[in-house]
Amino acid sequence: MTACSFIRQMLFVFLLLAFNIRVSSVSADENESSVKLTSLPPVFFTQIVGVPQFEPASDGKSLQIGDRKFDFGISAAGPSEVTYILNGQYNRFDTWVGVEAGTTHNRTNHVIFQVFGDGNKLFDSGPMSAGIRPKQVGLDVSGINELQLSVFNEGVASGDGADWAQPKLTRNQSDQTDQPGKSIYAIQGGGLILKLDANGEIAGLEIGASGHELPLTGGTRLAQCKQAGLTHVQKLPDGGIVVDRMVEDQSGNKVSVTDRFTPTTNSVRWDVDIFGHGKPWSTAIITGLKWHESRATRFWTAWSDPDLSEHGGRNRPIRNLLWHDPLETRPFTDSSRWYGGNPISGVPITGDFISIPIMTVIEPDAGTGFSIVQSPEDTLLYMKLITTADGRMEFQHRDHRLGGNHRVHFAMDLVSHEADWRSGLAWMVKRYPDYFQPWVANAYEIEGCGAYSTWEGELNAGKLAKMAFAFNWKASYDFPYMGMFLPPAENWRTFGATVLKGRSVSDRVASTHTSAKQLNDYSQRMRRDGFYVLNYFNATEFGAQVKGPANVNWGAPEKDPWTNCTDFLYRTIADGLLCDDQGGRYTSWHGAVVMDCGAKNYQKFLLEQAQSQIDLLPDSSGICIDRMDWLRFFNPRADDGVSWHENKPVRSLYVSWNDLMGRLGPMMHRNGKVIFMNPLVSTRIDLLHYGDGIYSEHNESGPDLNATALLGICRPVVAWTRIEDLSAIGPDTFFQRLLYLGVFPTDPFPGNDHCIVPSDSADKWFLEYGPLLNELKGRKWVLAPDIIQVVGGHAKANIFEVPDGYVIPVVLADKGVERVTVELRSRDNFSLKGDYKIQELLPGIDTALNIRAIWVGDDLQLQVPLHRGCAMIHLVRPG
Secondary structure, eight states: OOHHHHHHHHTTOOOOOOOOOOOOOOOTTSOTTEEEGGGSOOSEEEESSSOOEESSOTTOOOEEETTEEESOEEEEESSEEEEEEOTTOEEEEEEEEEEBTTOOGGGTSOEEEEEEETTEEEEEOOOBOTTOOOEEEEEEOTTOSEEEEEEEESSSOOOOEEEEEEEEEEEOOOOOOOSOOOOOEEEEETTEEEEEOTTSOEEEEEETTTTEEEOEEEEEEETTEEEOSOOEEEEOTTSOEEEEEEEEETTOOEEEEEEEEEEOSSOEEEEEEEEEOSSOBOOOEEEEEEEOSOSSOEEEOSBSOTTOOOOOSTTSOSSOOOOOOTTSOBOOOOEEEEESSOTTOSSOOSSSEESSOEEEEEETTTTEEEEEEEOTTSOOOEEEEEEOTTSEEEEEEESBOBSTTEEEEEEEEEEEEESSHHHHHHHHHHHOGGGTSOSSTTHHHHOSEEEEEOOOSOOOHHHHHHTTEEEEEEOTTSSSBBTBSSOSSSOEEOHHHHHTTTSOOTTTOSOSEEOHHHHHHHHHHHHHTTOEEEEEEESSEEBSSOOOGGGOOTTSOOSSGGGSHHHHHHHHSGGGBOBOTTSOBOBOGGGOEEBOTTSHHHHHHHHHHHHHHHHHOTTSOEEEEEOGGGGGOEETTOOOSSEEETTEEEEEHHHHHHHHHHHHHHHHHHTTOEEEEOOTTOOOGGGGTTOSEEEETTTTSHHHHHHHHHHTSSSOEEEOOOHHHHHHHOHHHHHHHHHHHTOEEBOOOTTBSSSOOOOHHHHHHHHHHHHHHHTTTTOEEOOOTTOEEEGGGSSEEOOEEETTEEEEEEEOOOTTOOEEEEEEOOBTTBOOOSOOEEEEEETTEEEEEEOEEEEETTEEEEEEEOBTTBEEEEEEOOO
C-alpha cells in the first residue's frame, strides 16, 4: 500500500495524545543494554479508530500472533502511527509483527507494518492477515533520532488488532560523545561568534558584547549515512568558513555535503549544499544544534501547541477546543513537529506542527537569546522540527532528490538577540518581508470579521458594522461546478441550485441562475454599505460528479465544452488530474476530482479564470483560495525535478503551488486585487508568499488558531466560527483568545454556509465584543523584546500597532480578578514618548473609559479595570 493511500484513508481523522509513562526497569530476560519500547513515552500516536494499547494490558492478557504468545507489545488498529524520540542512543530495534489471533475481518483486508527511522523506511512487512505467523524484525537504528511505527490497511480500515510484539531497543554502548570539541575556527557576524572544531563541526557559540559562551554542538548530517574520506575546511577572505566532506549510505550512494558559514551584518549565514552523481536517491537531511548544560534554557517556535496536546479522532469531536498559549516558552522536551501540519490528516487540529521555520533558545540567566531561521525562499518539501529533552533541536528535510547531478540547497541564519522570542521573529519578518506583509495596501481596509455566504439580499449594515464586519467570502455556490468560476457565458445555472434541489434555497442561494454582471453588482452594493467581497477560488479541485474518460464522446463537436465538466476535464485539462500509484483518482466535495495545479494545461486554465475575475468583477476586492490541504500530496505521474518519494521521481504539489502562485499572485496584485487563503494542513509561511490575508476554516481549533495567528502577525486573519464553538469554549473565553492573538471571527451573517448564522444569542455576544474587535482593524504585532507584562501574571496581554497608535488586549484574567497592572517598557525600536490619549473598552459596556497611567522613567504603568476578565486599551497617538 502506498503512502498516498494511507493519507487518503486517514483524511480528517486522527488522534494525538501526550503519553506520560514512567520509564520502567528492563525485563529479567534481557541484558542491561536493552529496554522495552513500551517503557518509553511516545511523543505522539495516531489511530483512525480507538487508541493503541501499550501492553501488558491491565487485564493481564498476553498478545498472541498465530500460535505464539508474547509478554508485552503495542496493539494498534490500522491505519495508525506511533512515534518515539531515540536521540541516537540506541543501535538496534527488535520486534515481532502480525495480526492478533482471533481477528477475523483481516483475512481479506491485509495489514502492512512499516518502520521508519528519521523519515527513511527501514522495514516493510508486506501484506499480512489473521492466521499468518509473526514476522521477526531486527533493524540497525544507530544514530536515529525519530523512530516511527506505522500500520497501513489494504482495503477498508477494520479496527482489527495489528500487534508490535515484544518490541525492544538495544542501547548504544560506545563511548562516543557529542560534547563540544576544541574550537579551531571562528566566524564573527551579527553580534555572535560561531566556533568550529578541526573537523568543521560546530563547537560553540559566543553571544553579545558580554561574550556569553553557549556550549553547543551541531552541523549537517544525512540519516543512515557515514562519512567517506576526509573533511576539508577552508577559510574564506570574507571571514567565512567552508566545510566539505563526502558521505555515503548503506547502499553505496554518495553525495558531497558542503556547509558554508558566512558573516553578515546581523547574523551568521549557514548554507548547506548537497550534490552527487550516480542514480537518484533520498534520505533525510538534518541540520541543527544541541545545547549543553543550562537548566534554565527555554525554547520557542511557531508551534500549534507548546504542550503537544490534542483531542480528536473518530470517537471524539473533530475540533480540538483545548488551547495553550503559543507565546510562552518551554524547557526542551522530546517532540516531533511537522512543518505546516501533519500530512496524514486533512484538518489542522493537532498540537504537532509549526507554521514558521524558526527555532529560538532563550537563556534567561544570561539575558540572551538565539534563533536559527530557515529561509522560506528554499524549496521545502516535507519537513519536521525535532527537539529532545537534553537540548537537541534540528530541522529534518525529507523527500529531496539526491544524486543524479542534482543540487539541494538550504539556507539558515544564526541570529543573536535579546532574551525574548519576539526578537528572533522580528529579525525574520525584516529579512523576509514578502512572506509576512500583504502585497496590496488595501488588505488592511478589508481587515475585520468575515462571512462565508451566497446571500445577496438586504443587510442591517449598521448592526454588522458594530460587530466589526468587513467582508464576505462569497460562498462556493455561484459557479456552475467547482473550478468553473466564471464560465464563458452570458449567464448560467448556479451550482447551489443544483446541489440543493428539492430543498428551500432562499437562505443559501441568491438565485437559480447568475451572471458576472449580477456578481459584480453585488460587490458594488456591498461597497456602498462599507463592506467588501472576495470571490471563491480553488486550485486543487475540479468538477462535480465527474465520470471517467469512457463517458466522453470524443468525436462530438465542442460547441460549449465547459457545460459538461467530465468532457471539459478530459478534453482540456486532463494533465492536471491527480492519481495515486495505481491510477485511481482522488475525489472530493460533490464528486469533484483533485488536481495538480503545476500541470501546464490546468495551470493555464486557472490563470484564465483569475484573469476573468479581474476583467469581469472589477468591484470585487479579490479572491480567497480554498482547500490548500491537498498540497501535501505528491503526483506520481509527474516530475518536478527536485522530489524523490517512494524511491521514484514525483511532483510535490507544494512545488506546483509555488509555481502557480508565482504567476497568479503578481497578476492579481498588479490589478489591486487581494489574495486570501484557507491553509488547512498547509499552514506554512512559504506557501503564503503571495497571500494578503488568511481565512482559516479550522481556527476554532486551538492548535490551528495559534499557528495561523503567528502567520498573520502582519496580515489579516479571520477564524471560522460555529455557534457550537462558543457554547463549548464559553463565549468570553472564545472572544478573548481571538483578541489576544489579533484574530477576527466569522460574524453571524445571513446564509453563512456551515458556520455561524444570525440568532439572538449569537448577535448578543458579537455586539458586545464587536467594539473591541473594531479596535484591532489594521493591526500589526509589535515584536519589540520584553515590551509588555501583566504584573503578577493574573491575566494575559498582547500589544498591536494600529494606524492611530497601539491597542492592548488584556484577557483571560484569573477568576475573581477585577483589576490588573500592565507595564509597557520602552525599547530602542519601541517608544511611547508623547502625550498619548489612553482609553479602555470593556465587553458589553458602550462607554469608553479613561484609565490611570503612571510614567516610571520611559516606561508606562497602566491600572486596568476588567470586566468579565477582559479589557481593550487604546493608546491614541498625539495629533
